[in-house]
Every structure is written in structure tokens, then in C-alpha cells.
Amino acid sequence: MTADVSARRRRDIIDALRRGAVPMNGLDALAVGLDRFVTAFDEDLDRVSGGGSVFKAVRGEYGAGKTFLTRWLAERAKRRGLAAAEVQISETETPLHRMETVYRRLVERLSTEQFPPSALRPVLDGWTFALEEDVLATGQVAEDDAEALDRAVGDLMEKRLAGVARDTSAFAAALRAYRSAVSTGDPATADGLAAWLGGQPHVAAAVRRTAGVKGDLDHFGALSFLQGLLTVLRDSGHPGLLLVLDEVETLQRMRSDARDKALNALRQLVDEVHSGRFPGLFLVITGTPAFYDGPQGAQRLAPLAQRLATDFGPDARWDNPRAVQIRLPGFTVESLTALGRKVRGLYGSPAVDARVDDAYLAELATAVAGRLGGKVGVAPRVYLKKLVADVLDRVDQFPDYDPRQHYALTLRSDELTDVERNAAASADDIDLPL
Template sequence: MVVVPESQAIVNALRSGLVPNAGLDHFATGLDALVDAVNEDLDFVAGGKGLSKWIRGEYGTGKTFAARYLCAKARERKFATSEVQISINDTPLHHLETVYRRLIEKLETAADGPNAFQAIVEGWLYQVGDEVVRLRGINEDDPGFADATEQRLEDKLADLSKRNPAFAQVLRAYHRATHEGDFATAQGLLAWIAGQPHTERSVLKAAGTKGKVDGQASLTFLAGLLQLLRQSGYAGLVVVLDEVETVQRMNAQTREKSLNALRQLMDMLANEELPGLYLVITGTRDFFEGYKGLKGLAPLYQRVQVNFSGEARFDNLKATQVRLMPFTDERLLTVGLRIRDLYPAKNPARIAERVSDAFLRGLVAQVTAGFGGKVALAPRMFLRELIDVMDRVDIHEAYDPKDHHKLELDDAKLTAEELAAKHGRPVEVATEDRAEAPEPSEGAEPAAPKRKRLDG
């Protein structure tokens, strides 16, 4: 039985057409084989290696859901995770410093939940201090404790400091500021190492550094985070780069920079410069096969290209690139049944009676028919409609969906892809004619980030 707070959070997200942040295992379907393959990858990564998995799927196959579900499973295995949604204005792929900042903002662990970066740093520093106490016999009240801890900190980050001394410098200054009770300086230093661009000079002066974390430094800082995680007992870090297909709508120069950023990450993984990183990248078929996508950079395309000419049931899920298959009527019905069972009803008997298996099967048929029989485009609207029906049944004693429910696919509520399917146009029309977007100018105010819809 799902506890009420979690079931309520799931239903609230689905009511708005969004992917829930938790509880996905209660209604995930068709992902067991992929989870098994990813678990083998994670075993390899936990041994101090780096690896990537590229997940390909069309609109409606649930790429975001799958990636978020994989993250949840990875956290159960003591991996930290972070989901970064790539977008033209808010998080452009070629601005690695921005990607790094979003990665830190979205960092999550099973123990500390979302926004876990500070807890990870403080937990690591606590372990360093504990080692000083155990190995050198210096307790926290000793005047030399701070110096001894900072020396131990330097020893544990010696290799990383050769490439980028700023990471260790700022951690050392953060520890000292915390030890001395200067929490304003400590928070400023932590924000700087997290990639935040606006830090007072007086704060950075305390660490003996200046400037901000740029693109190349951000990759070194990512290596530092991986080292902190491994030394803190975590198995590694799973990072999802979602919706990378947005690079296709950038101008040619920016697309090239974005693809080169991906190649650089792949090179660093291959060269074992990012040990403990499992990089998950999602995108559409056009991104994987189009010349505005991976084919725009041949060396990158050749690394991740997979032949999908055979039957989907024989796909090699151990390959670098895997594909998600569209929903079927039966799979959609299974999801509907599970959502009905976890719905936090005040009148559960009424829900069970009036939202019957037969009604759910009919609703699946209605919604998919509204999209020209394209089941792949139905999940988001089906789940929103189902939640709406159950809400009405739960609230109104006289409401019976057999008599009162009427499906209305309002154009204003549909995405471009759903609209194309509803009106009988090829789904690709919704995306193929978008104009190339200019590269965001430096210093421009980014657009507010959007929460991911359920369809992706």
C-alpha cells in the first residue's frame, strides 16, 4: 500500500501532466530489462570507471520517465543522481559551466534527498575530521585541529589539485570559515564552488582565488565532486542530460559547440578522467540520426551509432545507445490500473465501482482514437483525464462516468505533437520547421526553467 503523502504527490504531478519526482516504481511498466542492463553498467562504474548510456525515443515513449526511474533505482544502490534538462536559453549544452551549475542544483541522494550538495560536502569534511582524530589523535578542541584537517583535506585531493588547485583551496576556506563560525563566508564559498556566477570578492579573497567557474574549470570541479562522493562511500554519480535534441534548433556554430561538448565528455570518460560518472543522455530519433544532430559530428556519431534494423525484442540493451518502444493499449491500461489503485480517495469503494476495468479500457480506446490511433501520443492526456474522472467521482456522489463523462481534447491543452496527430498531420510537422534559434548572449537573463511534462 502506498503511503498517502507519496500517492498524493504522484497524483498531483499527473494531474498537471508532469512526471512525478518520486514513487515511479508504483506504475513503471516495460522497463525491467533496461534496468537490468543499467545495473550491470552501474556495477562497472562503481569500480571507479566512467560510462555513458544514450536513450533514444520518440515523443510519448517516456524518455524522461525512464531516466528519472533509472535515477531512483541508482539512488537505492547508493549513487548520487542529477537530472539536467537541456534548453536553448536556460541551460544551453555548450555552456558547460551552466550545465555544471544545474547539475549541482539538482543533486540528490537517498539519504539527503534533493539539494544534497551541501550535505555531501559537510559529510565529507566530517569524515576528514574524523580521520584526523583517529589517525593523529587530535580532537576538535585542539587549536591545531583546523590546520590538521586542512592538511588532510589537501592530501585527499592531491591529484585533483595538480589540475585545478582552486577546488581544494575553496574547500579548505569553507572548512575554516565554518570552524570559525563565519557562516556568511562559508555559504558564499559553497555557492562559488557550486558554479554560482555572482560571488563577492571579499568571499573569494578568503580562499585566495578569484573569478568564476568557467567551462573547462567546471569539468575539473565535476571530477572533484566525483572524488568527494567516492571518498564518502557513494558508488558514483548518475547524471541525466535530458532533451539534448534542442541543440538542433540552434544555429550551426552553436550546434557544433554543443556536439563538441558531448564529445569532450565522452573523451574524458574514455580516458578515465571522470571515474564514477554514469552519463545518461536522452534524445529523439532525429537527434541521433539527423545531420543537425549527432551526424553533424561524425566521430561522436560513430561512437554511439547502433543498428536498429532488427526486431525490437532482440535489441541489445547493453549497447551504448538503446531505444524505448512506444506505449501499447495494454501497457497504457496497466498504468491506468496502477494509478487507480494508488489514488488517495476519500471514497475508495466508489472509485473501485465506477472507475472499473471496463471503463479504463474504454478510456484508453477513446483517448487513442482522439489521436488517430497513435497510442504513443496518448499517455499524458490519458492520465490527466483519468485523474480528472477519479477526482469527480470522489468529490460528487452523483457523478457516474458511464453517464456523465465526455472526452474533450481541447486544442489549447495539447502539445504541438498531439495537435498534429489529432488533426491527421504527420507528427514530424510539429518540429521540423522550427527556425534556428540564435545563441543566447553572454550575461542575458535566462528564461525560467520549465518542469518536464509527462510525455517526454
């Protein structure tokens, strides 16, 4: 696998791990224990590409790999031509009960295999180009007849927007005005209309008047805008959208009234996906077991709990990857060591290969977990950060550096997340030199 990863992508992966972050790309090269999900996810992606819609809930403790899994899935989706967006749910920045904010973040994080976030403008331009290509493909309009081509494209656009206009006439009107602004060479108006289509507030009134639309996007209009976006994606060559709502457990920290609104908004969104309102949408949420099972999470709203209910047995080997909720059991020392071997291979250094053997990778994994109270599931981020920044980099740069002799593992409070810090505080006061 590592032989298939370009030098630039390897560097990007290693740089992200050095910072203690999940890489944005190249995740196939790091995947450990995800093989059992491949068939079910590919079936879901096929369904979405064919005009269906899918909802999936991912369950796992901190460090189990939820963000990694969804970014890995996003890579698979984009290789199939789908667009993808990852939205971090936050009690202040992106509250789940304000769908207009969720939609705006979705557009800001929208990406395709060819274009990084935000890919809205390339998607809109691809949509107008696809309309022209479809008109020319009929053979009824000559390419050099600009007036006839413009008229035919307008007629086709109206047909394509008929379904969108029924649900959100404002979205369709803004699309028409956007195409007109682009075709007449008015970039300022086109930029403003693209921003309005992306849910951005405070778009100039003069820009909105060109499309005959008023005000900013609200909670209820956001779902209709999502329908419109899916239509544009489909017509521009992207058969669907993978939308990840990450860390939904954060809504447990909200005030009770806001939390109840957020849970109901999630229930409504799940129901809309199942009803077929959003053809081409693959909606994924991630959360901790406390969110799915605790009194301040999904269990607080019985209809939502019923929709998420999944029977997990004591042995994760028999979990059903096709179930509405899937479980990530978390890392063990063995799987953490396997991950370390993948990182060592990606690093691509003869010195590293010679002086950092499998036994040392296991020793480091055990030591990091020990410093975190024996909680191996919390250890992956710290383990990979220490492995790359403190061990592999030094071995690669200093010919006489021996990690067994010269490296002593330390964990500073300021380099840990709250969860990692709490785990470290629970560790026994035992010296674990490495």
C-alpha cells in the same frame, strides 16, 4: 507494489499526474515495460559504484517515457547511495556547448536519497564530517583535542585533494577555504564559497579572495570542477553521480555554429567518460530518433555518430540493454491500460476500484489516442492527466458519478504540448465520445 508505497508518496504521485507531470519519486510503482532494463542498469550502477564510469544514450519519441525512465533510474541510483542530477538541455537556458552552465544546473539539481536539490551544502558538510571521522578512526588524535584534530583533518584533506589540485587548483583552494569558514563560524563566507564551488557567477570578490581564486567558472574549468565534485561525493559517502542530460534534441534548433559547438562538446564529454577521467560518473543523455539519425543531430558530427551508433532490428524484443544506445519503443493501448491499472491501484479509493474497471481504462486509452491522431505513443501524459483529474477524482468525490454515462472526453488546445497539439490536428474529424 502499491501496498509498499506510503500514503504521502501515493498522494505526491497522483498530484503530479493530475498536473500532467512526471512524478519525481515513487516511480517503481508506475513502471511498465522497464523490467528488461533492470539487469543492465544494475550492472552499470555496480560499475560506477566501484569507481568506473558509464555512458548511456536513451532513444525514444515524445511520450515514450524517456524522462520517466531516467527518473526511475535516478531512484535506483540514490537507493544505492549515489547522488543524481537531471539537467534539461535548452537552447537558451542551458545550451550544451556552455559546460559552465550545465555544471551550474547540475549542482542546482543535485540530490541524494536524504537531501533534495540542491544537496551541495549537505554534501560539503558531509565531506568535512567524514574527514574528521576518518582522522578519529586512526586513534592517533583525541576527540577533545580540538587543535590537534583540526591540524590532522587539514593534513588528511590535503592528501585527499592532491588529485583534485592537480587538475583544478582553484576547486581545491575553495574547498580548503570553505572548511576554514565553517570551522571559524563565518557562514557568509561559507555560503559564498559554496556558491562559487557550484559554478554560480557574481560571487563577491571579498569571498573569492579568502580562497585566493579569481573570476567565474568557464567552459573548460567546468569539467575539472566536475572531477572535484565527484571526489567530494565519494569522500562524503556517495560512490558516484548519475547525471542526466535530458532532451538533447533541442540543440537541433540552435544556430548552426552553436549546434556544432554543442555536438562537439557532447562528443568531448562522452570521450572523457570513456577515458576514465570521471570515476564514479554515470552519464545519460536522452533524445528523439531525429536527434540520433537526422542531419541536424548527431549525424552532423561523424565522430559523435560513431560513438552512438547502435544496430536496432525491426523487433524491439531483441534490443540489447547493454548497448551504448537503448530504445524505448513507446506505449501501446495495452501498456497504457496496464499503466492505468497501476494508477488506479495507487489512488486507493474503493469507489474508484468499483466503478472504473479494466475495460473502461482501455476505452479511455483508445479514445485519447484517437483524439491524438491514433498516435498512442504521444498519449501517456494526456491519458494519465485525464484519468486522474477528470475521471478518478470525480468518481471518488461523487457517489453517483458514472464515467461511462457522465464523462465526455475533450482536449483543449491550451492543455496540450506542441507535439500533442500537432498530433491532435492530424486526427480525422471523427466524433469519439466517451
